[in-house]
Amino acid sequence: MRIVCPKESLAEGIGIVQKAVSSKSTLPILEGILLEAYDSKFKLTGNDLEIGIECFVDADIREEGSVVLNSKTFGDIVRRLPDSEVFIEVKGDNLVIIECANSHFEIKGLSATGFPALPAIKQENSFKISQKLLRDMIRQTIFSISLDENRPILTGSLIECNEGTVTMVSMDVFRLALRKSTLSEEVNDFSVVVPGKTLNEISKILQPVDDEITVYTSTNQILFDMGNCKIVSRLLEGKYLNYKSIIRHDAETRIRVNVKSLLSSIERASLVASADNKHPVKFDIKDDKMIITSNTEIGAAREELNVETTGKELQIGFNPRYLIDALKVIDDEEAEITFITNLLPCTIKPVEGDDFIYVIGAVKI
């Protein structure tokens, strides 16, 4: 293999595929990046067997071939090279020469033969979505993914295409986060569950731009196709919980509230909570006032907020962490919160439309 490519695009490609490279593996080859130069194309691949990412980098191919280089060493070197053309050549015994301006490196590589190939995806279903929207949908739901490995299906997010809308849902025992969007074209109905780790890595790669990406799914795999860059991940097996049964549409008390003000008040009130973060904050809703209080061994906090109330007076308690997580990702200025009784969860929704729903379980006060 012998190629020449600009340092910037090479560094960018490495940055992307590194998100799929194990930093600590028992197999040295899984700590590597596969470099392949064939058919006038230069491709980088990272694959930790959970997620695989391949990325094409513009390069001048002078001799075809392939090699695997340790991801950390290769990335650290390329990032520090001067902004110029980088020359990469594989000599005998997988010795790799990297040259750029007055810098010359010789790095021991590994044979490409042992590198695990990315699984081919039978493209059964697909939908198109802008990078920005998918990025927002992940950000606005990912925090509710369960960390409990005893219920593996909840360690991922549901992606559901149904009647022209795509819905992303995450939940654990205490809360649910849902984000919905209309698709620009009709697609087959289907649903899959994507591991939280995959979504986390993808959200770092996605840019806040309007460029569309295509998402393909098969029974076991999902492929995010960004053109020059493809991300493949396994899916979680099993059936996701019937999340619709958790979302209630009735309400005895409704408040309309400024999201940022409520967030600040809860954050302050939770400051007197001890480090274990188990002390609830209490809402006292009466007339058009909401009093938020918290009492612990450290002291007491009391916050007063103007809200628009409809329905009954209510006193209810919540884990402040769960409220904060949800309020932080809402971009709308105002939101509606509905309550049934002080034993049942509350529901946070947009004032208009149904783009998002957060359900948060009440705690005893």
Added chain:
Amino acid sequence: MRIVCPKESLAEGIGIVQKAVSSKSTLPILEGILLEAYDSKFKLTGNDLEIGIECFVDADIREEGSVVLNSKTFGDIVRRLPDSEVFIEVKGDNLVIIECANSHFEIKGLSATGFPALPAIKQENSFKISQKLLRDMIRQTIFSISLDENRPILTGSLIECNEGTVTMVSMDVFRLALRKSTLSEEVNDFSVVVPGKTLNEISKILQPVDDEITVYTSTNQILFDMGNCKIVSRLLEGKYLNYKSIIRHDAETRIRVNVKSLLSSIERASLVASADNKHPVKFDIKDDKMIITSNTEIGAAREELNVETTGKELQIGFNPRYLIDALKVIDDEEAEITFITNLLPCTIKPVEGDDFIYVIGAVKI
């Protein structure tokens, strides 16, 4: 005690004195900030018995008094308050009321009686220096302070006033860093050794501005007086090493080099060094070229640099970490490096003047 003050100045004052508060102490009072309102002045004090910081905050004193509040709780609350007037009142049993807009806190405080007073300094010697210059002098020498507790005197920096100049020196077994500056007025000759921890905290408080601060020293203490804010620290006991004997002025080989280019080359060459960072980089100086090489089990690196050479050809090895630390803090575009033999340390100096000197021991190659 009852006071009112703007949130911003209170938060700023807390941020400063927190640098002298233990985060984990066996004595709860040492995790606290002392609040004192006397003689129309509102003062915050933090003191971990090594460093003490007091800071005056503009406030309207409505009733004199004092109390100690847990530093983390107090700081977290104030930082999150809305940008408005903060009202603080101490009730019976040291219960502290904090109010701001619609937020109300009641925090359990401690009696001010048990708080350790800042030591009074017998102001024997002093000099004036701009915040920016002192900040630079610390940044440009602090990294050479020894971490070896077996030679406690080297865990601090020497500050020496002599014949109208102030010199700061740090050293360990492998290297020395010296930064010198002319004083604007004549002062007594004296020298003290300031703990590295103190310098580290002070450099975070100092701003890159021309405002002058006054440094006072006595036998055991040093006081940095910034007007509204005073920092007191103990000094290290004992005599500092005779650093002048380490600085050689003779040279067999001299090079003049671009600092940033040399830094980049060494950083790249050291990338093939293994994690233990013990692999030397080798300089090969011949004619007006310097070849920097590094060879490890990972691979080999070779960098070529144009330099202006005077004197003999030379091959010499260094720990790249020590060279990088020194080159990173040099603000000059070019520097001169002098060598005697490949067994003796090199000296890095400005091309003109003697504002800084770095001495770095050679390693066997």
